[in-house]
Amino acid sequence: MPEAATYRKVDLHTHSTRSDGRFSPTELVDLAVEQGVTLFALTDHDTLDGIAEASQRASEHGLSFIHGVELSTQWNGIPLHMVALDFSLDNAALLSIVNENQAIRLDRARRIADLLVKQGLPDLFDEAVELADESQLGRPHFASLLIEKGFVKDANKAFDRYLGNKRLGQLRDVWPELESVLAKLSGQNMELILAHPKRYPLTVTKLKRLLSDFKKWGGTGIEIVSGNERPDSVRLLERLSREFGLKSSVGSDYHGPFGPWMQVGKFTQIHESEVDLVWQSWV
Ligand code: AMP
Ligand code: MN
Ligand code: MN
Numbered sequence: 001m002p003e004a005a006t007y008r009k010v011d012l013h014t015h016s017t018r019s020d021g022r023f024s025p026t027e028l029v030d031l032a033v034e035q036g037v038t039l040f041a042l043t044d045h046d047t048l049d050g051i052a053e054a055s056q057r058a059s060e061h062g063l064s065f066i067h068g069v070e071l072s073t074q075w076n077g078i079p080l081h082m083v084a085l086d087f088s089l090d091n092a093a094l095l096s097i098v099n100e101n102q103a104i105r106l107d108r109a110r111r112i113a114d115l116l117v118k119q120g121l122p123d124l125f126d127e128a129v130e131l132a133d134e135s136q137l138g139r140p141h142f143a144s145l146l147i148e149k150g151f152v153k154d155a156n157k158a159f160d161r162y163l164g165n166k167r168l169g170q171l172r173d174v175w176p177e178l179e180s181v182l183a184k185l186s187g188q189n190m191e192l193i194l195a196h197p198k199r200y201p202l203t204v205t206k207l208k209r210l211l212s213d214f215k216k217w218g219g220t221g222i223e224i225v226s227g228n229e230r231p232d233s234v235r236l237l238e239r240l241s242r243e244f245g246l247k248s249s250v251g252s253d254y255h256g257p258f259g260p261w262m263q264v265g266k267f268t269q270i271h272e273s274e275v276d277l278v279w280q281s282w283v
């Protein structure tokens with residue numbers, strides 16, 4: 001079988017309307033099945049709310065479904081995302097982190113709204129909360145409002161001009177420390193995966209320091225590919241996963257049909273035989 005055919009059957013990083021994705025958990029699972037995915041995880045930001053619905057739909061399709069969540073954390077003042085996979089839904093440590101992060105999201109949204117007011121924009125807090133509804137309140141909601149009100153043309157501009165980590169400098173350090181999150185979750189029967197390692201403002205030297213900490217604190221793997229990753233980045237991450245004794249995970253980080261490239265199950269090709277696949281023991 002050609003290698004490319006294999007990877008597209010696995011997608012361990014996706015988002016539904018329960019965080020900041022376009023499609024409901026049911027619609028997302030339907031889309032995964034249409035795309036030929038056979039092993040799938042929903043990994044909404046800081047919530048487990050979509051899992052029951054997605055799991056139900058997956059079982060109707062005979063799709064192998066893995067519990068997932070993308071947790072917001074920080075390391076050395078840099079916001080980092082960690083994907084937890086294959087946990088039990090009643091894991092108390094995980095539930096407490098998720099609850100804490102949801103409280104942080106509300107407090108952070110208030111502060112984001114205040115910072116935008118300082119830049120001459122109206123107070124968008126109430127509208128952001130209303131817009132978020134059952135999803136996870138965050139910057140994408142402010143981006144939508146800024147577009148809707150004609151302050152920016154698209155989400156990229158909204159992040160560039162108002163919402164990016166550079167613009168919201170004071171809000172970088174709101175999330176729990178990676179070390180403390182790992183201390184609570186390691187050894188608790190789940191995979192702890194550093195999400196999209198190439199998306200942070202880190203040199204390779206700093207990234208290696210992060211991976212060393214991550215492994216030391218109980219992290220079990222890294223995403224060697226996230227969506228439309230550059231092939232040379234995939235190569236580097238494959239090499240680093242071996243160097244640091246971390247398993248390899250893969251995902252599209254699909255949020256919806258934004259851009260021609262994005263699709264559930266779609267990401268840059270990896271070299272499967274050269275890494276320790278996180279899903280090896282699941283299939
Ligand atoms: P938050 O969880 O509130 O920190 O918001 C981060 C989310 O915003 C990410 O998970 C992405 O889905 C989205 N995002 C980040 N950067 C951009 C961008 N430049 N354009 C559109 N969406 C973005
Ligand atoms: Mn997102
Ligand atoms: Mn992320």
Ligand code: MN
Nearest residue numbers: 013015070253
């Ligand atoms: Mn994501």
